[in-house]
Amino acid sequence: MVREGVMAKDDYLPLFETKSGKGLVSFRLFAASTFAAVCVIFVYRISHMPSSNKERWAWIGLFLSELWFAFYNVISVVLRWNPAYRNTFKHRLSLRYEKVLPGIDIFVCTADPTVEPPIMVINTVLSVMSYDYPPEKLSVYLSDDGGSDLTFYAMLEASRFANQWLPFCRKFKVVPRSPEAYFRTTPEPHDNNTIMAQKWTSIKKLYEDMKTRIESTTKTGRISEEIRKEHKGFLEWDFVSSRRDHQTILQILIDGRHAKAVDSEGQPLPSLVYLAREKRPQYHHNFKAGAMNALLRVSSRISNAPIILNVDCDMYSNDSESVRDALCFLLDEEKGREIAFVQFPQVFDNLTKNDVYSSSLRILSKVDLHGFDRYGGPCYIGSGCFHKRESLCGKKYNDKACQEDLMSNKLDIIKNEEDAQVLEGICKVLASCSYEENTQWGKEMGLKYGCPVEDILTGLSIHYRGWKSVYFNPERPGFLGVAPVTLLQSLVQFKRWSEGDFEVFLTHCPFLYGHNKISLGLQFSYCMYLLWAPTSLASLYYVTVPSLCLLRGISLFPQVLNPWVIPFVYVFFGNFAYSLVEFIHLGGTCTEWLNDTRMWVYRRTTSFLFGFCDNIIKLLGFSKSAFAITAKVVDEDVSERYEQELMEFGTTSPLFTILATLALLNAFVLVGGIKRLLILEDPNINLGQNPFNMQIILCGLLVFINLPLYQAFFLRKDKGRMPSSVTNRSIAFALAACLAALQY
Numbered sequence: 001m002v003r004e005g006v007m008a009k010d011d012y013l014p015l016f017e018t019k020s021g022k023g024l025v026s027f028r029l030f031a032a033s034t035f036a037a038v039c040v041i042f043v044y045r046i047s048h049m050p051s052s053n054k055e056r057w058a059w060i061g062l063f064l065s066e067l068w069f070a071f072y073n074v075i076s077v078v079l080r081w082n083p084a085y086r087n088t089f090k091h092r093l094s095l096r097y098e099k100v101l102p103g104i105d106i107f108v109c110t111a112d113p114t115v116e117p118p119i120m121v122i123n124t125v126l127s128v129m130s131y132d133y134p135p136e137k138l139s140v141y142l143s144d145d146g147g148s149d150l151t152f153y154a155m156l157e158a159s160r161f162a163n164q165w166l167p168f169c170r171k172f173k174v175v176p177r178s179p180e181a182y183f184r185t186t187p188e189p190h191d192n193n194t195i196m197a198q199k200w201t202s203i204k205k206l207y208e209d210m211k212t213r214i215e216s217t218t219k220t221g222r223i224s225e226e227i228r229k230e231h232k233g234f235l236e237w238d239f240v241s242s243r244r245d246h247q248t249i250l251q252i253l254i255d256g257r258h259a260k261a262v263d264s265e266g267q268p269l270p271s272l273v274y275l276a277r278e279k280r281p282q283y284h285h286n287f288k289a290g291a292m293n294a295l296l297r298v299s300s301r302i303s304n305a306p307i308i309l310n311v312d313c314d315m316y317s318n319d320s321e322s323v324r325d326a327l328c329f330l331l332d333e334e335k336g337r338e339i340a341f342v343q344f345p346q347v348f349d350n351l352t353k354n355d356v357y358s359s360s361l362r363i364l365s366k367v368d369l370h371g372f373d374r375y376g377g378p379c380y381i382g383s384g385c386f387h388k389r390e391s392l393c394g395k396k397y398n399d400k401a402c403q404e405d406l407m408s409n410k411l412d413i414i415k416n417e418e419d420a421q422v423l424e425g426i427c428k429v430l431a432s433c434s435y436e437e438n439t440q441w442g443k444e445m446g447l448k449y450g451c452p453v454e455d456i457l458t459g460l461s462i463h464y465r466g467w468k469s470v471y472f473n474p475e476r477p478g479f480l481g482v483a484p485v486t487l488l489q490s491l492v493q494f495k496r497w498s499e500g501d502f503e504v505f506l507t508h509c510p511f512l513y514g515h516n517k518i519s520l521g522l523q524f525s526y527c528m529y530l531l532w533a534p535t536s537l538a539s540l541y542y543v544t545v546p547s548l549c550l551l552r553g554i555s556l557f558p559q560v561l562n563p564w565v566i567p568f569v570y571v572f573f574g575n576f577a578y579s580l581v582e583f584i585h586l587g588g589t590c591t592e593w594l595n596d597t598r599m600w601v602y603r604r605t606t607s608f609l610f611g612f613c614d615n616i617i618k619l620l621g622f623s624k625s626a627f628a629i630t631a632k633v634v635d636e637d638v639s640e641r642y643e644q645e646l647m648e649f650g651t652t653s654p655l656f657t658i659l660a661t662l663a664l665l666n667a668f669v670l671v672g673g674i675k676r677l678l679i680l681e682d683p684n685i686n687l688g689q690n691p692f693n694m695q696i697i698l699c700g701l702l703v704f705i706n707l708p709l710y711q712a713f714f715l716r717k718d719k720g721r722m723p724s725s726v727t728n729r730s731i732a733f734a735l736a737a738c739l740a741a742l743q744y
């Protein structure tokens, strides 16, 4: 196939460029000095080992924790050593490829109409339908693991609304293209007489009406007879016994290959497909990975585009040109061949001013993933990712393979006269439970099964097969999603991630399996995340034992006036200072940094601990992975407290019990510790020589960071306060720990 307008070899201008970061020298100097300080700490730990038995054990434990932190710090320095930043040239793409742009299949996943409201789902769907891209080359597939007629109904409404919405977006260059986000963020045009203003008002009314219909239907929870008559698809629900037990439901709502599939202005529409794969109680459905694999097969029969975009149902497209950005990487004549996927960051549009739960993943998306990129590949993080179909389906990278594959129009294999209904019939089989039996799906093909972070595991496997990936983090976020809005949701989400990540470490360890397949730098980079769970042990030790030892009268750090204290202070406060400066430099606020530090402690001591324990339980063969879906909506009073940045407790959970116990423990110890500071046993020792100073400071910092918790125990009256059962239990645990420390 001859491409139009392809330049002669020497005229080659790349479709993207890669730049290095700034300020690397200061970072590297800081990292090197920290490393030196850590070495001095180790010398101190070895040379000052206490002689008495009890003290020695506490000392050795602390030493082991510090060894772990040092190792983990080395990993993070490797990851950050030389970040890569990417830039695209979309005009060059247009010049060379406008007429032969490849087809794009877009997969949207939803799983539950109550925690993922249909109106939100279709806003995401509409935003990706209206990409600035030839519509006949776009196909949008919704996987509904909730198997809900409410979601189906919303999709039906969306397919009609698209007739008006797409031309409107095209004509007035609308951004963003999720109607909800657009009408929320764009002020009404003030001159009411322009065509734009009239159109704006009428489309807004259309949207509001649709929203009211969908929301009232969702509220009642059932589809009225009238609506049922509107589409044959509703008949399918006569056979659905529950969301875990039903046949495949596949409805092609807009058949883009059909001449009649045009919008109100006669322009072609993208295809729109609703799929609820078959579910039977005796078959494991493998959560999102199972859904994605069903979509991969079904779409291969309907549109078979060589490039696939995957978004979660809450991640609407915020930039109508993201497809073109992604293609700049995938179609680049020189480097595009080896790139398997282009990952955009996950950015959220429901964060509060100071981001109480540190959901912005600021460091992950603004620092870490750029570090991955330098070593050949950011991980796949599940949403906002453009894949090549072949690499996702298990193909190994082969440098002789030809880019032309991306251009050839594979739609040819489907006869156009194939009627949508016949096609639905054929494709249903592909989404049945038994289809995957005795196949490589979930193993070598498609997304991998059996892991709560199917995304990380699948991406890693793609890297193992020789492919590279690219991280693209443009100024205007390509996708915007919904971050958890309660503390528990956030902790549970991190539990799932840390559990899954550690499982990947145990079963696909980059250092073992990645040897000779991915660069050493990438092996290290992955471990930064894969080792979240075990980090909990060292962290837990550090927030409990020094405090308990303070109570007991065991000193674990040098005195403040002793020169050995310098490396401790440097590492401890130097790191805080560095991270604060970095945070502000990346656009954060001081309060936000404080919140982030708090959540950093909370996640390490609860989520990661549970993630670690669950892996051990799984290793012993007692349980299997589960996937707790993050809710995207909450009660009004909960969301009000979220807006006020009040930490939300309000329910009992073992995670809260741990947090509360740790907070109370440190509070009790601090009271006892201050006594130790004031009433010195030996009046000749001055304050600076007090052997417990460092432990008191550590304990004080922990109490400071836990202030919102004490408030939630004793001061707050709202529903989000800590339930008294948790408070009482935690007081008992904390007191027991203190007594035990004093006793033995």
Ligand SMILES: O=c1ccn([C@@H]2O[C@H](COP(=O)(O)OP(=O)(O)O[C@H]3O[C@H](CO)[C@@H](O)[C@H](O)[C@H]3O)[C@@H](O)[C@H]2O)c(=O)[nH]1
Pocket (backbone or CB within 6 Å): 109, 110, 111, 112, 116, 143, 145, 286, 287, 288, 291, 311, 312, 313, 314, 381, 382, 383, 452, 453, 454, 455, 493, 496, 497, 500, 627, 628, 629, 630, 631
């Ligand atoms: O059985 C299931 C469970 C979930 N989902 C979908 O998976 C997506 C992610 O679920 P969510 O509860 O929002 O989890 P998050 O923690 O926000 O998701 C992140 O982490 C997951 C892995 O843990 C990845 O799958 C996601 O893409 C990534 O955004 C949502 O669209 C769900 O509808 C399904 O399709 N089927």
Ligand SMILES: [Mn+2]
Pocket (backbone or CB within 6 Å): 312, 314, 481, 482, 630
């Ligand atoms: Mn999510």
